[in-house]
Amino acid sequence: GQNIDQPTEMTATEGAIVQINCTYQTSGFNGLFWYQQHAGEAPTFLSYNVLDGLEEKGRFSSFLSRSKGYSYLLLKELQMKDSASYLCAVEDSNYQLIWGAGTKLIIKP
Amino acid sequence: EAQVTQNPRYLITVTGKKLTVTCSQNMNHEYMSWYRQDPGLGLRQIYYSMNVEVTDKGDVPEGYKVSRKEKRNFPLILESPSPNQTSLYFCASSPGTSGRARSEQFFGPGTRLTVL
Numbered sequence: 001g002q003n004i005d006q007p008t009e010m011t012a013t014e015g016a017i018v019q020i021n022c023t024y025q026t027s028g029f030n031g032l033f034w035y036q037q038h039a040g041e042a043p044t045f046l047s048y049n050v051l052d053g054l055e056e057k058g059r060f061s062s063f064l065s066r067s068k069g070y071s072y073l074l075l076k077e078l079q080m081k082d083s084a085s086y087l088c089a090v091e092d093s094n095y096q097l098i099w100g101a102g103t104k105l106i107i108k109p
Numbered sequence: 110e111a112q113v114t115q116n117p118r119y120l121i122t123v124t125g126k127k128l129t130v131t132c133s134q135n136m137n138h139e140y141m142s143w144y145r146q147d148p149g150l151g152l153r154q155i156y157y158s159m160n161v162e163v164t165d166k167g168d169v170p171e172g173y174k175v176s177r178k179e180k181r182n183f184p185l186i187l188e189s190p191s192p193n194q195t196s197l198y199f200c201a202s203s204p205g206t207s208g209r210a211r212s213e214q215f216f217g218p219g220t221r222l223t224v225l
Contacts, residue, residue, distance in 0.1 A: 004151075008149075030208060030212075031208065031209055031212060033212055033213070040219075041218070041219070042199060042216035042217060042218055042219055043152070043199070043214075043216050044216070045213050045214070045215075048209055048212075048213060050209070087151065087152070089152075089212070091208075091211075091212045095207050095208065095211060095212070096154070097154070097212050097214075099151040099152040099153070100151055101149055101150060101151040102151055
């Protein structure tokens with residue numbers, strides 16, 4: 001079966017750095033996405049990785065290793081507004097998105 | 110403003126009473142999709158549509174119907190709602206039908222449905 005694993009919840013301090021991991025087992029691979037979802041709101045697109053390596057976008061970076069079935073989202077200089085759930089999703093060989101259950105990130109002052 | 114709209118945002122209904130949740134996008138997107146989101150389970154796809162008059166089942170289609178008569182609209186129909194369909198529902202659209210263009214999705218604000 002297809003599976004995406006990410007931690008259920010993480011806590012970090014304002015101004016610090018946090019890394020949210022995602023491991024996947026899917027039928028093929030056509031790309032990995034990270035979305036941010038604030039409580040009670042819709043998910044919004046954060047990043048896309050299709051090749052191995054690091055993609056940087058401001059305070060957020062996303063890393064992919066296809067051989068290991070592994071990705072992480074790195075958030076730097078954490079702000080209170082970064083408190084949200086972070087969803088990892090993988091597009092399989094049929095171009096279907098497989099979603100992880102999400103990681104709830106709690107930022108403390 | 111480019112957006113996906115859903116109505117209603119909140120709905121409480123009773124078992125067996127047919128309901129429709131509307132979804133509309135103003136971005137001329139080809140691909141549209143419906144998801145439900147339940148605690149601990151993540152997003153699960155109900156139905157999707159690659160274009161007008163083309164719809165396909167997602168992971169959890171039982172108890173739902175959709176139609177795509179116009180490019181902008183993709184309503185979700187529950188013919189006979191049951192309590193296990195209580196959930197948060199999201200409509201999403203994307204500009205393409207494959208690859209990143211399909212998977213970089215724009216979501217509506219969500220519809221919180223309670224079936225008593």
